[in-house]
Amino acid sequence: MNRPLKILTGTANRAIVEEAAQYLGVPISNMLVTKFSDGEVRVQINESIRGADVYVFQSLSSPANQHIMELLLIIDALKRSSAGRITAVIPYFAYARQDRQDKPRTPVSARLLADLITVAGANRVVTIDLHSPQIQGFFDIPVDHLSALPVLYEYIKKNLILENPVVVSPDAGGVERARLLANRLGCGIAIIYKRRPEPNKAEVLDVVGEIDGKEAIIIDDLIDTAGTMVAAANMLINRGAKRVLACATHGVLSGPAVERLTNSPIEQVIITNTIPIGDKLFDKLRIVSVAPLLGEAIKRIHEEESVSSLFI
Structure with a gap:
């Protein structure tokens, strides 16, 4: 050209x-x-x-x-x-x-x-x-x-040691995304059923799939107020997950998101740099570049x- x-x-x-x-x-x-x-x-x-x-x-x-x-x-x-x-x-x-x-x-x-x-x-x-x-x-x-899935996968592959992982979709709409990551990791998937009574509020109701004793990787397109992500993590721990990691492409991180994630059982929060983080950095956060x-x-x-x- x-x-x-x-x-x-x-x-x-x-x-x-x-x-x-x-x-x-x-x-x-x-x-x-x-x-x-x-x-x-x-x-x-x-x-x-x-x-x-x-x-x-x-x-x-x-x-x-x-x-x-x-x-x-x-x-x-x-x-x-x-x-x-x-x-x-x-x-x-x-x-x-x-x-x-x-x-x-x-x-x-x-x-x-x-x-x-x-x-x-x-x-x-x-x-x-x-x-x-x-x-x-x-x-x-x-x-x-x-x-951004290949970028997130490369980070997981190079930086995390996973013995018995399962990829978790936080809702039914993200099942295809979870399946693609699970295929790359060679593991199974689980799906969390939730309903959203109003914007930025989610009620986690149940999880479908084997969780007990596994390392759960929650994958979503974005983390906004982190209500869904933290509720999902709490449910997975209660269902016997050994550890919980969170991945998302877009780190919106609005409102109480940083506080919620910091105080949650999530071990690492992995996002990309599609959105500048500014002063929202915290210890669990890992940022990979797209x-x-x-x-x-x-x-x-x-x-x-x-x-x-x-x-x-």
């Missing part, structure tokens, strides 16, 4: 962008993202990107609405500056839990966000572990939906090669 490769970033997660840019051997393009005195976002690209293959990094983490607005304005600026192709690289996609009308008179917020990104001018989206895979269908442009995964995906997209082998 003759188009030059350019990388731009919003303010959400610059560390992951720097690592991905280093992997690709390209500099981060010069761009200004600030605010006017009234809080409006200001974007100015300070170099020519005409005809370039541009990748805009932005995790839509807290404050999500500001980061969403930054992304939309950057994409619009690129479109108006005659970029050749614009790819939104979104390690963490906000509003993904609002992917359907679960109650009357509620929005499908994930679909609205997909429409906004498309209308702004993005030609493609790269993201990691959407809360609901069907969100890919909300876009009218190609979506490369990557999985920057090489994103860098390899960008390299293959730019060179028109297959990305499918990176999906799992």
Whole structure:
């Protein structure tokens, strides 16, 4: 491909962008993202990107609405500056839990966000572990939906000694994710049955599968307030699990999450760097990087090669 490769970033997660840019051997393009005195976002690209293959990094983490607005304005600026192709690289996609009308008179917020990104001018989206895979269908442009599972598996393989593991899905929706990790580890799976009476609150009711005497690895797409994860860990210990580990792609860690995880029976909490952790570090936390995964995906997209082998 003759188009030059350019990388731009919003303010959400610059560390992951720097690592991905280093992997690709390209500099981060010069761009200004600030605010006017009234809080409006200001974007100015300070170099020519005409005809370039541009990748805009932005995790839509807290404050999500500001980061969403930054992304939309950057994409619009690129479109108006005659970029050749614009790819939104979104390690963490906000509003993904609002992917359907679960109650009357509620929005499908994930679909609205997909429409906004498309209308702004993005030609493609790269993201990691959407809360609901069907969100890919909300876009009218190609979506490369990557999985962080290989990254988490490599950490487990290199850093943990497991004699009798079992992979645990904290709900029925995560069974496929648990099965894929269990296949790599060569072990069985268990499923926790829960119900959610209201947002950010879960009631763990039962577990299906053999737990007694095993090393339980709970795998989920994200940890928000950690209520589900800690309740699951407590149930597994009560059912005879020898030790409990927790894995997730996105460490949202809002509200009481850090305190809950610190005081829980969970031995290690393993997450990726799709969301910057900031001051939420604690002793049990282990962070692995998905920057090489994103860098390899960008390299293959730019060179028109297959990305499918990176999906799992």
